[in-house]
Amino acid sequence: MADKPLLEVRDLKVEFRTGREIVKAVNGANFTAYPGKTLAILGESGSGKSVSAQTIMRLLQIPPGAITGGTAMFHGVDILKMPMDEWRQMSGKKMAMVFQDALASLNPVFTVGWQIAETFRIHGECSRSEAFDRAGALLERVGIPAARDRVKDFPHQFSGGMRQRVMIAMAVALKPDLLIADEPTTALDVTVQAQIMDLIKDISKESGMSVILITHDLGVVVDVADTVAVMYAGRVVEGGNVIDVLQQPAHPYTLALLRSAPQAREKGERLQPIVGSPPDLANLPTGCSFHPRCAFATDICRRQAPPIKSVAEGRISECHHAETVHHEPVHA
Amino acid sequence: MLHSSIALIGLIVAVFFLARLTGDPTNLYLPIDANLETRQEFAKLHGFDQPSHVQFVKFVKGIAEGDLGFSIRKQRPAFDIVLEAYPTTLKLAFTTMTLVITFAVTVGALAAYKPRGVFDRVASISSLSTASAPDFWVAITGILIFSVALRWLPTSGMGDGIEYWIMPVTVLMLRPFGLQVQVVRASMLGALSSAYVKTARAKGVRERRVIYVHALRNALLTIVTVAGDQTVGMINGAVIVETVFGWPGIGKLMVDSVIQRDYAIVQAAITITASAIFLLFIIIDLLYVALDPRIRHR
Amino acid sequence: MTTVTTTPTSGEAEAVIIRRAQPWWQLLWRDKFACVAAVWLTVLAFCLIIGPELLGDTATQLNLRARNAVPGLENGPMWILGGDPLGRSLLARLIVGARNTISVALTAVFIAMTVGGTLGMVAGYVGKWVSHVIMRLADVVQSFPSLLLAVIVLYMLEPRVGNLIIVLATTRTPIYLRVTRAEVLEIRERVFVDASRALGSGRFHILRNHIAPIVAPTLLTIMTVDFASVMLSESGLSFLGIGIQPPAITWGLMVAQGRNYLAQAWWLAFFPGLMIMFATLSANILSSWLRLATDPVQRWRLETHKKEEDDK
């Protein structure tokens, strides 16, 4: 990882204010994306992974949301403090996003060709007719059969997998440096999921585009990512190279997650679930947020927030007992 | 389309049988002061002594031929009288609806852009107020202030000058405007918080374009539906406004005929209005298909 | 009238999974407009219940000195809003008139809701044919301007209070019918209804235990907004002279009677109209508050403190 970072998010904090409660959706998250690499942000629902992505894309709805701290350096500029007008010129051109629900994310009343062409037109790339031509070519590139005819079709005329291809076409239209994919295959079947993931991998390889992949699926992380950031309760609790992290986790949460995944096992053998419930983001536990569910928790975990430790080259973990966990075998 | 044609048929049947429900239809057709001889003669002339189904066939046939009865008060075919009244109402309704939609979309979209902002609060309260204002009361209060006290506008009547139009149009606008602002605001809010708007923003589409192209285009579906209902409801407003301002439109004609018990005109007016509404529904359906590709391909 | 709801945003949903509901009176207290509206409607309800008994005599008592009296305190506190051409207290008449005005609207809305709600449940939960017949009937009623329908029917069936209520109720019924049916159709496809069916429950059990409790709040919201528009229709009809007939007192009738004295005694038409407007406005404000309060997606807008918003 000698490369200069493409996107560096530091200490990001996002809150949602509802009534008397303040929900700390993102609570000091750090992660870095490198050129040409794929970073997976892994987390369960409520971990703050999606909110982080939307915040970086400046899509957070304010109110009820509010950015209460942190920076996101992209090409040397803090994009969170950039004036909106300036950001609009960058958004979609330098950094693009693909969402989970492609049907809802495409405008139902415009043709897919129009929607892709709009990307070219608003960034002043080319004329209307040329934009349409390029839209057709793009649809062809993402593997839509009879693409040139289908530019005139509306989103509801496509199947789930095809819609996600349209979304990808739209996102990569201007060859962005960074693509944020927010659970792009969660709603899709495994066979289609494999196709879409391959497509993203291909395009990334082809154009040197970096990808931030938001997912809750360990398998997908292994499949496509170079580095991974594991999120829990709004913080990145562990980060590093995918194979290292998932083979030798240094945070109890990652370890517990791997252990709770149903693998091929003998019948009658029970899974090892993570005890307890996900944290209440409006009322986070003291010290380490994970301590009530953690098998390694000691007194210090209840009192003190853990420091960020480096357990190996390029590996960080936010745990008082990171070293102990790091030497724990995944499957006991 | 189907439902409006069924409604049309249902209405014609209802009009026919309502007249018979109340007893002897001659009571309805003739002025209250008509003597017995006239009544009998009239009943015979119009076949009211015949069985109902024969009368019904005759009635429907009459409609098909454009014969909607004869106004005894005015001594003219009811059809002609109603047709003469229509342009006034149509002009009034058209002007009003154009203004309602223009203003409501502007105000509603701006209110939705910053929900709970200052503009939104002002817009909400004023739209709720206009939607709650009794139109007849606003009309006479308006006359009191602008015509009687200030002498800026004419008290009533229809003329060529714009001063004749200001008050009737304003009064007629009040409730549809108030309602439409809320509808536009709500559907714009819905559209603006949708995932496709997020996509548009992520593409780098500017806020103005997000609102007026991406969101508004979707919100239009609801706006058109409500505008259609309101255009039908214009008749309601026209009844009051035309009566208060003395405009010779269909609303005033109908109220006058009811009070004068000129049944032929009432019947003709209902039939023609129902047909007009039928036509309107067809237009709305077509508009809907044009606006929503999902309906087009179903 | 179309009710518009917004779709939840995907981002928000993730962050706000666990939330505690606030009691309704706290939500009401947060929205000052809705609060005032609720208070005003309570005052009107008070007038409705005891107004005629309390002030019935004052409202009909002639006072020659107070003929067309200018609003003010010269003729005593009851004449604060002025007197009519017979010297009767306008204030007393307004209070007494509340009963007719509001009870006609309330009864009409209640009938419309009961009939519409029941028919809607039937249309939503029985065979297609019955449903079709009911829906087409609703089409017929709905595709015709309500005021016009009222004018015609009252013309043929003479303007008695009972007829007036029936007409107003009939024109409003289709709205409840449609909303109920749409909700029933939607709810009966929900998984918890399937779960109940899988447990062996019958139609009636599902309607009573699962569907009715969810439809009821929606209907209540529509009722408040509908109450406003029915009251306007009733007043309009009274104004045209085909509603409730004198000597009964209603606000619409008072506006109509006052119209003849517009130049000499503007208050005769002005105050009754204002009463109508305040009553409808209160109902409308309360209903838009209800809509927010019963919508889990929009609810946060009420829960958010004003102070916090001003920070941004």
Next chain:
Amino acid sequence: MNPSTPSPAAAGKKPILQVRGLTKHFGASGGFGLTSRSKVIRAVDGVSFDLYPGETLGLVGESGCGKSTVARTLLRLEEPTAGQALFDGKDIFTMDGAEMRNLRRRMQVIFQDPYASLNPRMRVEDIISEPWVIHPDVVPIDQRPDRVRDLLESVGLRRDHAERYPHQFSGGQLQRIGIARAMTLNPQVMICDEPVSALDLSIQAQVINLLEEIQDRHQIAYIFIAHDLSVVRHMSDRVAVMYLGRVAELGTERQVYGSPRHPYTKALLSAEPTINFTNEMQSRRILLQGEVPSPANPPSGCRFRTRCWKAEERCKVDIPELVVQSDGDGHVAACHFPEPLSTGPAH
């Protein structure tokens, strides 16, 4: 075709549920004049399987393969177009009202979405005791509050949770409530329709363990429907793989996962992303072309042929039957050109 050989767990027992030729076509009947469409969706087309007491039969497949429709028809939430389902020898589809009510006690269901499957306006106590309101003779009224709380404890919740409303719980807790409700009538068969798909990984394991504990304790037979292959593998004694309304392959968990005979099963298994760092799996990945065809217009012959790399002329014409495979009598697959038996051990 007799896919009825029991799994080892159920050896020597008679099946509790025998499904034969279950077919469900949507839009085929009940169309009304102007609104009906001539399109017929063949959601389920001749599905047969047996379920033995105390075992778990997994049902896997991608969306639109008809696995949920099978569940819904067995529960009579949909009426089948054809076929039989013998519960203890009596056909579910021809039962009258009283028999149906009796069956409801013996066969219960857990749904996918824990939020949607509980009425948001009912307290947990009312939700769990609803079955006793419908079947009043099961538990006397005065004992119900106690029984509700006992049940809550048995699924890992607290007694005082009975007073709360669904929105005050997390997804995993709600699913526990759903399980408690299904247990109120002491069923013999439980249809689990994607019970853990909506749950996060950390919670999913808790619920799976709970389901397994309940099965051990009460000897309930599960039909376990899911699209997640590893979850099904963990849960099931036997597995049926469905594609476009038909069973493609059925066998014990070891047979199906260790040595898939149907090309679709093989492709499906290879597409599932796993936490497996040996590159072996990656390189063996079979990337299927295209998407599942519409059940309104399924391909002729073998339904998988449009995406199958082995398809030949014969697959267009002949509908493949479920044929017993050589590796054991319980293993059946519907393919003209089945995959060779894998020699290596199941991984």
